Amino acid sequence: METPDNATPAGDPDDTDTPTGIAAKDWATASAEPQYRAAVVDLLGALAYGELAAFERLAEDAKLAPSLEDKAELAKMASAEFHHFERLRDRLAAVDAEPTAAMEPFAKALDDFHRQTAPSDWLEGLVKAYVGDSIASDFYREVAARLDSDTRALVLAVLDDTGHGNFAVEKVRAAIDADPRVGGRLALWARRLMGEALSQAQRVVAERDALSTMLVGGVADGFDLAEVGRMFSRITEAHTKRMAALGLAA
Amino acid sequence: METPDNATPAGDPDDTDTPTGIAAKDWATASAEPQYRAAVVDLLGALAYGELAAFERLAEDAKLAPSLEDKAELAKMASAEFHHFERLRDRLAAVDAEPTAAMEPFAKALDDFHRQTAPSDWLEGLVKAYVGDSIASDFYREVAARLDSDTRALVLAVLDDTGHGNFAVEKVRAAIDADPRVGGRLALWARRLMGEALSQAQRVVAERDALSTMLVGGVADGFDLAEVGRMFSRITEAHTKRMAALGLAA
Numbered sequence: 265m266e267t268p269d270n271a272t273p274a275g276d277p278d279d280t281d282t283p284t285g286i287a288a289k290d291w292a293t294a295s296a297e298p299q300y301r302a303a304v305v306d307l308l309g310a311l312a313y314g315e316l317a318a319f320e321r322l323a324e325d326a327k328l329a330p331s332l333e334d335k336a337e338l339a340k341m342a343s344a345e346f347h348h349f350e351r352l353r354d355r356l357a358a359v360d361a362e363p364t365a366a367m368e369p370f371a372k373a374l375d376d377f378h379r380q381t382a383p384s385d386w387l388e389g390l391v392k393a394y395v396g397d398s399i400a401s402d403f404y405r406e407v408a409a410r411l412d413s414d415t416r417a418l419v420l421a422v423l424d425d426t427g428h429g430n431f432a433v434e435k436v437r438a439a440i441d442a443d444p445r446v447g448g449r450l451a452l453w454a455r456r457l458m459g460e461a462l463s464q465a466q467r468v469v470a471e472r473d474a475l476s477t478m479l480v481g482g483v484a485d486g487f488d489l490a491e492v493g494r495m496f497s498r499i500t501e502a503h504t505k506r507m508a509a510l511g512l513a514a
Numbered sequence: 515m516e517t518p519d520n521a522t523p524a525g526d527p528d529d530t531d532t533p534t535g536i537a538a539k540d541w542a543t544a545s546a547e548p549q550y551r552a553a554v555v556d557l558l559g560a561l562a563y564g565e566l567a568a569f570e571r572l573a574e575d576a577k578l579a580p581s582l583e584d585k586a587e588l589a590k591m592a593s594a595e596f597h598h599f600e601r602l603r604d605r606l607a608a609v610d611a612e613p614t615a616a617m618e619p620f621a622k623a624l625d626d627f628h629r630q631t632a633p634s635d636w637l638e639g640l641v642k643a644y645v646g647d648s649i650a651s652d653f654y655r656e657v658a659a660r661l662d663s664d665t666r667a668l669v670l671a672v673l674d675d676t677g678h679g680n681f682a683v684e685k686v687r688a689a690i691d692a693d694p695r696v697g698g699r700l701a702l703w704a705r706r707l708m709g710e711a712l713s714q715a716q717r718v719v720a721e722r723d724a725l726s727t728m729l730v731g732g733v734a735d736g737f738d739l740a741e742v743g744r745m746f747s748r749i750t751e752a753h754t755k756r757m758a759a760l761g762l763a764a
Contacts, residue, residue, distance in 0.1 A: 313582075316582075316585065316586060316589065319573070319589050319593075320573065320576060320577065320585075320589070323569070323570065323573030323574070323576075323592065324573070324574070326570060326573075327570065331614070332563075332566075332613075332614045332617055332618070332621075333614060335566065335570075336566060336599065336603065339566065339569050339570070339596050339599070340596065340600075342573065342592075342593075342596070343569075343592075343593045343596040343597065346589050346590065346592070346593040347593065349586065349589070350590075353586065363582075364581070364582045364583060367582055368582070371582075
């Protein structure tokens with residue numbers, strides 16, 4: 265698997281370890297370009313709403329917990345997502361963007377995703393928390409390389425604070441060990457999650473030009489649909505490997 | 515209204531500003547008495563489960579929010595309750611009590627309370643958050659005077675960090691100004707909340723001897739039902755005054 269860390273960023277074939285282009289600039293310099301500015305506001309809005317929606321879903325899933333310890337663990341994840349939301353919202357305000365206006369364009373896609381993938385039991389909730397956390401991490405890493413230094417620092421800080429995955433992995437593995445048929449059901453579930461996530465992501469990409477253009481290699485290089493496809497396919501591959509490691513054929 | 519701060523603590527008629535009895539001791543000394551120790555474990559267990567349940571309900575109520583800002587505000591309250599839960603749970607573990615075992619005796623009363631008082635709209639949710647927060651503060655203050663210095667410091671620290679009430683007060687007042695009939699409906703609702711809270715609290719008092727005895731004036735002085743009644747009545751009075759200030763006839 266190509267990880268975003270050692271992959272050559274698209275649209276920048278001469279990239280070395282020294283940041284170039286947008287990545288070499290700070291926010292004050294980079295944001296002078298209106299389209300870049302709009303793309304970052306879009307990105308922060310999408311991430312902020314994503315964290316708030318994740319808070320709500322994890323808090324909801326905590327109800328399915330079989331024990332008080334498990335409930336507390338999911339509540340802790342939910343609370344961590346809320347703190348990510350706060351940082352992203354505060355950053356939007358700090359760059360004079362109205363947080364609500366920045367989040368709203370992404371509310372429908374994220375709400376639809378969560379509505380389409382409401383877990384029917386505790387294990388489905390855990391797999392969803394794990395898959396969601398992992399895909400979000402992959403996406404944050406993909407996008408970080410394309411950001412100015414200030415925005416990148418924020419995105420990486422929010423990413424750094426995640427990683428609740430171990431809890432989910434342990435519980436899911438134990439459940440599959442106890443009853444291997446659970447693995448088949450959860451593998452189907454993980455496929456559905458990924459399919460629904462991609463379908464909503466593609467809707468967002470189609471609707472938000474500035475954001476999509478940035479994601480695929482920077483404002484100057486124009487929109488490259490093939491590169492969007494490659495990014496989705498890197499994220500999907502990473503997902504497949506994680507599912508296999510979890511004992512779920514993806 | 516007698517506030518707990520200037521009221522004479524029950525069972526200690528000679529109380530001055532200098533702590534005496536349990537309040538003059540630290541945890542290491544006070545917990546040598548097994549009944550006191552059991553009472554504090556009960557108390558921390560009840561508070562911890564209360565905070566976890568409050569987290570869940572506030573996160574649930576966030577769904578009713580009419581705007582993204584309002585949703586974020588309720589999510590923030592929920593997250594604060596979760597952090598209170600963490601402190602109380604960690605304290606239970608630090609005094610070698612099993613947190614889950616300490617919480618479980620109180621789960622049913624708190625779950626029943628929340629089930630009986632599920633808000634049917636955003637304003638009912640806000641009134642419930644405000645009433646719940648205020649009653650919890652009153653109760654924490656009542657009980658703090660009866661605790662050893664270490665436990666008291668924790669209870670007051672958790673209390674100090676609440677006070678999200680202003681948000682609810684503003685929103686409820688604005689709603690009543692816009693439509694005075696809302697006031698009548700919410701007044702009924704607040705009465706129902708208080709009635710249900712008292713009924714669950716009385717069940718807990720009846721079932722948990724060590725805790726109840728401590729609440730009414732310390733282990734040495736025995737159980738005084740009249741003092742439990744006075745404590746409930748101080749809390750009810752404070753509630754009535756708050757509701758009146760909010761524009762709700764209680």
